[in-house]
Amino acid sequence: xxxxxxxxxxxxxxxxxxxxxxxxxxxxxxxxxxxxxxxxxxxxxxxxxxxxxxxxxxxxxxxxxxxxxxxxxxxxxxxxxxxxxxxxxxxxxxxxxxxxxxxxxxxxxxxxxxxxxxxxxxxxxxxxxxxxxxxxxxxxxxxxxxxxxxxxxxxxxxxxxxxxxxxxxxxxxxxxxxxxxxxxxxxxxxxxxxxxxxxxxxxxxxxxxxxxxxxxxx
Amino acid sequence: xxxxxxxxxxxxxxxxxxxxxxxxxxxxxxxxxxxxxxxxxxxxxxxxxxxxxxxxxxxxxxxxxxxxxxxxxxxxxxxxxxxxxxxxxxxxxxxxxxxxxxxxxxxxxxxxxxxxxxxxxxxxxxxxxxxxxxxxxxxxxxxxxxxxxxxxxxxxxxxxxxxxxxxxxxxxxxxxxxxxxxxxxxxxxxxxxxxxxxxxxxxxxxxxxxxxxxxxxx
Numbered sequence: 001x002x003x004x005x006x007x008x009x010x011x012x013x014x015x016x017x018x019x020x021x022x023x024x025x026x027x028x029x030x031x032x033x034x035x036x037x038x039x040x041x042x043x044x045x046x047x048x049x050x051x052x053x054x055x056x057x058x059x060x061x062x063x064x065x066x067x068x069x070x071x072x073x074x075x076x077x078x079x080x081x082x083x084x085x086x087x088x089x090x091x092x093x094x095x096x097x098x099x100x101x102x103x104x105x106x107x108x109x110x111x112x113x114x115x116x117x118x119x120x121x122x123x124x125x126x127x128x129x130x131x132x133x134x135x136x137x138x139x140x141x142x143x144x145x146x147x148x149x150x151x152x153x154x155x156x157x158x159x160x161x162x163x164x165x166x167x168x169x170x171x172x173x174x175x176x177x178x179x180x181x182x183x184x185x186x187x188x189x190x191x192x193x194x195x196x197x198x199x200x201x202x203x204x205x206x207x208x209x210x211x212x213x214x215x216x217x218x
Numbered sequence: 219x220x221x222x223x224x225x226x227x228x229x230x231x232x233x234x235x236x237x238x239x240x241x242x243x244x245x246x247x248x249x250x251x252x253x254x255x256x257x258x259x260x261x262x263x264x265x266x267x268x269x270x271x272x273x274x275x276x277x278x279x280x281x282x283x284x285x286x287x288x289x290x291x292x293x294x295x296x297x298x299x300x301x302x303x304x305x306x307x308x309x310x311x312x313x314x315x316x317x318x319x320x321x322x323x324x325x326x327x328x329x330x331x332x333x334x335x336x337x338x339x340x341x342x343x344x345x346x347x348x349x350x351x352x353x354x355x356x357x358x359x360x361x362x363x364x365x366x367x368x369x370x371x372x373x374x375x376x377x378x379x380x381x382x383x384x385x386x387x388x389x390x391x392x393x394x395x396x397x398x399x400x401x402x403x404x405x406x407x408x409x410x411x412x413x414x415x416x417x418x419x420x421x422x423x424x425x426x427x428x429x430x431x432x433x434x435x436x
């Protein structure tokens with residue numbers, strides 16, 4: 001197919017597609033003659049993957065490149081592919097610096113993981129991501145209850161099992177690697193969106209829609 | 219306290235603090251004399267909240283302003299405060315355009331919510347966020363199983379209940395509003411980080427760390 005059809009099939013503007021080519025994210029098509037290049041289904045798939053990472057998953061161009069490079073290298077062990085996807089995602093969040101509060105938050109997240117018998121390394125970027133969130137709560141003097149943290153850990157564990165279950169249904173190694181990356185990137189917004197929906201439902205149960213806030217008591 | 223002490227207590231650089239003041243996020247202190255302004259604990263708290271929204275939660279300046287304006291207006295009903303926080307977060311994700319795949323993804327998310335009896339409005343931004351993620355999966359020809367989507371919906375529901383449970387323990391309306399906003403923003407990275415940790419644990423169970431990917435079969 002021509003580049004114009006490729007652009008349409010992948011749902012990506014022609015100018016954006018050319019930008020991705022200049023950045024080296026997509027390989028060129030087969031040259032048919034001096035003026036025409038042929039693209040096929042593999043190009044459509046590749047562009048859809050790029051779109052999922054950049055536009056839906058919100059990765060930076062640098063992080064997407066790193067992830068794609070790992071995917072393209074079939075010699076990379078699967079566990080390492082996972083790590084690269086996780087690190088790319090972690091890069092989206094600015095680190096909170098080295099405050100005392102962050103150290104406390106980190107220790108509590110580690111304790112939470114240990115109490116569940118999770119086997120995790122010190123380098124797992126999830127540690128900093130979760131600790132950063134917990135630090136933000138502690139910073140406004142909101143100390144989450146053990147029940148709250150357990151509920152989130154339960155939710156995370158159930159989602160992670162579903163992720164791995166989906167992977168175990170695939171047999172082709174390149175498909176497993178691709179789903180690892182895309183599932184890691186897109187599982188977050190999937191959960192985030194569903195949580196908003198569930199929150200609205202739960203809010204209606206607990207707070208009346210028309211309740212007006214009163215003046216705060218000193 | 220002086221502005222230098224305020225900067226230190228809140229863990230925010232002086233230049234950043236002054237930027238927040240120029241942007242109108244923090245009110246000025248009490249003027250003690252022509253050259254000195256006094257700040258108190260309310261300023262420390264306010265800056266920590268701003269830091270949680272901007273640096274940890276990753277909101278844009280415009281979104282953070284909107285959220286803070288809603289928090290400052292005590293006449294805003296609680297349910298509306300929630301909606302503003304959700305909309306601010308949704309703004310972080312670029313919308314996927316109006317593709318057929320997105321329409322299909324949206325319909326499936328709506329069906330998922332309905333099947334659980336969730337009472338949600340058409341305008342809930344979570345619908346687009348979750349649909350965008352699902353579209354990204356469909357775009358790479360990965361059609362998640364009903365079990366996978368149910369696992370994520372279960373996880374989201376459990377987290378949303380924990381969110382609301384934490385809110386119900388508070389009595390001061392201004393604290394409830396603040397936790398609604400911060401919990402909405404920080405619950406996502408808390409879950410995301412914990413999911414990375416749980417994934418690592420589950421990966422070790424299923425895939426050997428040293429497994430090298432084979433060449434893909436055509």
